Amino acid sequence: MEEVVVRKQDTELEEVDGEENVMMNNQRLFGVFAYPVKHSLSPLMHNAAFRAVKLEHHYQGFEIHPDLLENAVAALRTLHIGGVNVTIPHKQAIMPLLDEIDLEAQMIGAVNTVVRDEQGRLKGYNTDGAGYVQSLLAETSVQLSSAKVLLVGAGGAAKGIAVYLLKMGCPEIMITNRTTSRAEELAGQLQQYSREQSLDAQVSWLDWPEVQEGSWSANVIIQTTSIGMWPHVEESPLPKHLLHKDMIVSDIVYNPLETKLLQEAKQQGAEIHHGLGMFIYQGAIAFKYFTGVEAPVERMREVVLEKLREGG
Ligand code: ATR
Numbered sequence: 001m002e003e004v005v006v007r008k009q010d011t012e013l014e015e016v017d018g019e020e021n022v023m024m025n026n027q028r029l030f031g032v033f034a035y036p037v038k039h040s041l042s043p044l045m046h047n048a049a050f051r052a053v054k055l056e057h058h059y060q061g062f063e064i065h066p067d068l069l070e071n072a073v074a075a076l077r078t079l080h081i082g083g084v085n086v087t088i089p090h091k092q093a094i095m096p097l098l099d100e101i102d103l104e105a106q107m108i109g110a111v112n113t114v115v116r117d118e119q120g121r122l123k124g125y126n127t128d129g130a131g132y133v134q135s136l137l138a139e140t141s142v143q144l145s146s147a148k149v150l151l152v153g154a155g156g157a158a159k160g161i162a163v164y165l166l167k168m169g170c171p172e173i174m175i176t177n178r179t180t181s182r183a184e185e186l187a188g189q190l191q192q193y194s195r196e197q198s199l200d201a202q203v204s205w206l207d208w209p210e211v212q213e214g215s216w217s218a219n220v221i222i223q224t225t226s227i228g229m230w231p232h233v234e235e236s237p238l239p240k241h242l243l244h245k246d247m248i249v250s251d252i253v254y255n256p257l258e259t260k261l262l263q264e265a266k267q268q269g270a271e272i273h274h275g276l277g278m279f280i281y282q283g284a285i286a287f288k289y290f291t292g293v294e295a296p297v298e299r300m301r302e303v304v305l306e307k308l309r310e311g312g
Contacts, residue, residue: 135277245269
């Protein structure tokens with residue numbers, strides 16, 4: 001009797017060993033470079049995604065001090081890491097350390113995804129803007145080809161979003177920003193991008209007070225600043241009376257999911273869109289670059305939402 005049991009265990013072990021060898025061969029390491037990294041939801045999201053599509057890869061948070069970024073990129077090469085996401089404060093600093101940068105990431109001036117190709121070359125992409133636009137298309141009734149967008153903010157996030165809005169066919173963007181000169185500068189850069197890409201879009205900028213007076217018309221408002229983010233949940237960049245039912249109001253903030261701007265937009269009858277989708281889809285696009293496999297978007301959303309509901 002005992003002998004039989006032992007033999008059975010041996011067989012099981014052999015089988016497990018066999019499987020493990022196959023897994024080891026297919027396993028690759030991915031990760032996120034951040035400083036600090038402990039609040040990043042990317043490891044949770046990507047590891048759940050790998051499991052959902054039955055890939056044996058692992059995704060790891062790497063806390064990289066800014067002074068050590070160059071070493072970290074060298075380690076990417078040496079250790080054959082498949083790719084990484086890159087976040088604050090490394091999105092610009094990593095650019096000169098890569099072999100190639102995708103056109104849109106060059107235009108945006110920031111990289112959030114690095115992929116190692118089969119030849120070992122590191123290519124940088126920016127999936128934030130594309131992720132935002134995919135999320136807007138998937139989660140709202142927006143018709144991009146007739147969208148007149150008011151973009152609130154003129155920083156890195158605004159630029160990434162605007163580039164992809166134009167690339168995906170949006171015909172008109174108006175930019176407003178607390179520091180007007182940055183809105184003007186961004187409008188100039190986007191006009192040039194639109195010309196170079198033969199996109200024929202209209203890009204303008206507005207004074208912050210002009211927006212307050214309502215001397216504009218938009219059917220989509222996209223809030224790209226940190227206004228309204230926890231703990232400043234009582235702040236909103238636009239007065240409620242400027243929001244109405246014939247518009248989509250979108251906020252890239254996802255903590256809280258419903259910012260004051262979105263709550264007021266909802267009260268005014270507008271369709272609302274929160275920032276979680278941008279995070280999910282930037283990850284989904286990166287996942288496709290990393291693995292070549294379509295990302296399990298709903299599973300990714302589920303684990304992130306669960307974590308946020310637990311309180312981050
Ligand atoms: P990100 O990459 O997250 O966009 P950024 O490039 O530093 O970060 O840009 C932050 C954006 O949020 C800017 O448009 C900034 O406005 P300024 O250009 O006037 O600084 C905007 N922003 C941040 N806090 C703000 C606040 N309290 N009120 C108005 N605008 C704010």
